[in-house]
Amino acid sequence: MEDVFHYIEQNQAQYIRWLQEICRQPSVAAQNRGMDETAKMVLDAIHTIGGQAELIETSGYPVILGTFGKEGLKTLSFYNHYDVQPEDPVELWDYPPFGAEIHDGKMVARGVADNKGNLMARLAAIHAYQQVRGELPLSIKFIVEGEEEIGSVHLEEFIEKHGDRLHADGCLWEFGYKNANNRPQISLGVKGMCYVELVCRGANTDLHSSTAAIIENPAWRLVWALSTLKTPDEKVCIPGFYDNVLPPDHLEKQILDQMEYEEKETLQHLELESFLSELSGFDLKEKLIFQPTCTICGFESGYTGTGAKTVLPAEARVKLDFRLVPEQDPEEILTHLRTHLDQHGFEDIDIIPYSLEHPAKTSPSDPLVDTVRTTARQVYQTDPVVMPMSPGTGPMYSLCQKRGIPAVSVGVGHFASNNHAPNENIFVEDYVQGIKHIAAIIEDFAQREAKGANG
Numbered sequence: 001m002e003d004v005f006h007y008i009e010q011n012q013a014q015y016i017r018w019l020q021e022i023c024r025q026p027s028v029a030a031q032n033r034g035m036d037e038t039a040k041m042v043l044d045a046i047h048t049i050g051g052q053a054e055l056i057e058t059s060g061y062p063v064i065l066g067t068f069g070k071e072g073l074k075t076l077s078f079y080n081h082y083d084v085q086p087e088d089p090v091e092l093w094d095y096p097p098f099g100a101e102i103h104d105g106k107m108v109a110r111g112v113a114d115n116k117g118n119l120m121a122r123l124a125a126i127h128a129y130q131q132v133r134g135e136l137p138l139s140i141k142f143i144v145e146g147e148e149e150i151g152s153v154h155l156e157e158f159i160e161k162h163g164d165r166l167h168a169d170g171c172l173w174e175f176g177y178k179n180a181n182n183r184p185q186i187s188l189g190v191k192g193m194c195y196v197e198l199v200c201r202g203a204n205t206d207l208h209s210s211t212a213a214i215i216e217n218p219a220w221r222l223v224w225a226l227s228t229l230k231t232p233d234e235k236v237c238i239p240g241f242y243d244n245v246l247p248p249d250h251l252e253k254q255i256l257d258q259m260e261y262e263e264k265e266t267l268q269h270l271e272l273e274s275f276l277s278e279l280s281g282f283d284l285k286e287k288l289i290f291q292p293t294c295t296i297c298g299f300e301s302g303y304t305g306t307g308a309k310t311v312l313p314a315e316a317r318v319k320l321d322f323r324l325v326p327e328q329d330p331e332e333i334l335t336h337l338r339t340h341l342d343q344h345g346f347e348d349i350d351i352i353p354y355s356l357e358h359p360a361k362t363s364p365s366d367p368l369v370d371t372v373r374t375t376a377r378q379v380y381q382t383d384p385v386v387m388p389m390s391p392g393t394g395p396m397y398s399l400c401q402k403r404g405i406p407a408v409s410v411g412v413g414h415f416a417s418n419n420h421a422p423n424e425n426i427f428v429e430d431y432v433q434g435i436k437h438i439a440a441i442i443e444d445f446a447q448r449e450a451k452g453a454n455g
Helices: 002-010 012-023 035-048 112-133 155-165 209-213 218-227 250-258 263-270 281-290 330-343 367-380 428-453
Strands: 052-056 063-068 075-081 101-103 106-108 139-145 170-173 185-187 189-201 295-301 315-324 350-357 385-387 390-393 407-409 425-427
Touching (some): 002 428, 012 035, 035 052, 063 155, 112 428, 189 218, 250 281, 425 428
Parallel strands (some): 075 170
Antiparallel strands (some): 052 063, 106 425, 189 350
């Protein structure tokens, strides 16, 4: 691969410009800002480097389906997304959120780590490989959606209509990072999610707080409902919630033992004294990867502005996410939540579901995992850290494991990339290395097919 790596190094300025251009285009799905323009940029980028691509409409934002290489070859797919989180709070950014400026070796921009850096690294790798070697050794498919940051709400619609076009022998998922010790991480799955909003309503208007003596406060009622969901020792109290939670098997325990997790560096970075329940070592890693969660993401009610306003709110809302592990079903968790609230006398509290995604996991012994690990050692000159699953969530199950497709996550981010936060960034050097890694994966995965075919 030295010839391809050399070409990448010689042309890295071009690949950096590609990334800056797409990062300078806002694409905030939650605010319908710049989405059409960014989708067209992705479409044009695929066409520019010799791929076929089409923009497929959904009831929401379109999905770009791109292809490279000859039909009939082994197929590697890439899942990415072109939408990004809102840049708020803007005042906490050191540089313009959509400026894609480079400072101290880092490119700073909303979406540069999540997920435009990974998308452009994959396109750059294909471009470099073709420029040096001519034809690709396998077929490549891109599935690039525009709603990942709002729960992939219309991706199932796309899959139902175009599922016959999504077959692949393996999939590289959207993300990946280096840890605090500069070792690349690869993840073999994602947690699922049941994301909901609970709404409690009282009077038909906000009232003077003096009426709290005789009028029920929906904010208090919602707080009392929330207090039934989880205990201070982090146990979720919803009956049936843990019924299908499985402990890690023998191989997964071995991977957890070997998995490097930088406890000290993480706590220092977050300016915290300890993790929940004073966990550390194996127990901390097992809880992070193999245990589900119940998290309050945001609470809204009454007056929260500057100064005092004595008000009894008419409504209270809270957003919750439950991160799920195999074999938990998000639809079942939603049903359990409804039953739990009803049994505790909170039948009046409405549940609005937003995102219901299944957990997903790929076997550590899958050939794609071997490819990614082998090529990571080749590019980064160190063993990667293997995570059985990511604590995060994405529509991996629907696109991959449900269809018998193994999936591995790898990418160009780092320990402090600040995804979803101000000053999101990646190191330019990591971006260039990530391009090399994708090129090496393409070559290795294709060769593994040839070896298998030869016996």
